Amino acid sequence: MTEATVREAIVRFGRSMFERGLTFGSSGNISARLDDGWLMTPTNVALDRLDPGRLSRLDAEGRLISGDAPTKESFLHIAMYRERAAARAVVHLHSTYSVAVSCLADVDAEDVLPPVTAYYVMRVGALPLIPYHPPGDLDLAEAVRKLAGRHHAVLLANHGPVVAGDSLEAAVSAIEELEETAKLFLLLRQEKTRWLTPEQVAEVRRRFPLR
Ligand SMILES: [Zn+2]
Numbered sequence: 001m002t003e004a005t006v007r008e009a010i011v012r013f014g015r016s017m018f019e020r021g022l023t024f025g026s027s028g029n030i031s032a033r034l035d036d037g038w039l040m041t042p043t044n045v046a047l048d049r050l051d052p053g054r055l056s057r058l059d060a061e062g063r064l065i066s067g068d069a070p071t072k073e074s075f076l077h078i079a080m081y082r083e084r085a086a087a088r089a090v091v092h093l094h095s096t097y098s099v100a101v102s103c104l105a106d107v108d109a110e111d112v113l114p115p116v117t118a119y120y121v122m123r124v125g126a127l128p129l130i131p132y133h134p135p136g137d138l139d140l141a142e143a144v145r146k147l148a149g150r151h152h153a154v155l156l157a158n159h160g161p162v163v164a165g166d167s168l169e170a171a172v173s174a175i176e177e178l179e180e181t182a183k184l185f186l187l188l189r190q191e192k193t194r195w196l197t198p199e200q201v202a203e204v205r206r207r208f209p210l211r
Pocket of ligand 1: 028073092094
């Protein structure tokens with residue numbers, strides 16, 4: 001993929017997620033790894049209004065070399081990439097159902113959502129909860145970094161999910177799966193349910209190992 005293609009893909013996925021209500025206002029951000037740095041969505045811009053020529057271009061040290069100033073949450077993305085050599089893209093959203101789940105008391109902080117479907121197990125797997133940090137607190141980057149080696153998806157408490165993928169498409173489809181699973185979980189939480197059993201989860205993991 002050329003840099004121009006990656007720029008177009010970020011704009012396309014941004015608009016698609018915005019138009020489907022996965023993000024709103026100027027929340028949410030997308031990044032992609034290039035051979036010598038990153039492309040990132042700029043600060044204070046809605047994801048349906050991205051301009052491919054104005055995306056933030058960062059060098060390998062994370063310094064802005066062209067385009068508009070990057071999202072103030074760029075440190076979340078960099079923390080993921082530092083621990084995941086194969087990650088090519090990271091998406092972070094304040095999507096409603098995932099944020100709702102991130103506010104629940106008494107969840108399992110090591111794995112917030114139950115295995116509702118095989119697709120969730122395949123695309124997300126375990127989802128650890130990272131304790132609440134105020135906006136801009138760089139300790140949050142450290143908290144993400146600590147888990148990122150073992151998890152490509154994490155949920156920030158009272159905030160939202162951060163998901164890495166080996167392509168932009170993979171990261172987007174995983175965060176969408178997470179959002180839909182959060183919605184299903186909230187729909188089913190008061191019902192008597194059958195989640196997948198540990199044996200069923202193990203079988204899915206054997207057939208479709210997470211990278
Ligand atoms: Zn955020």
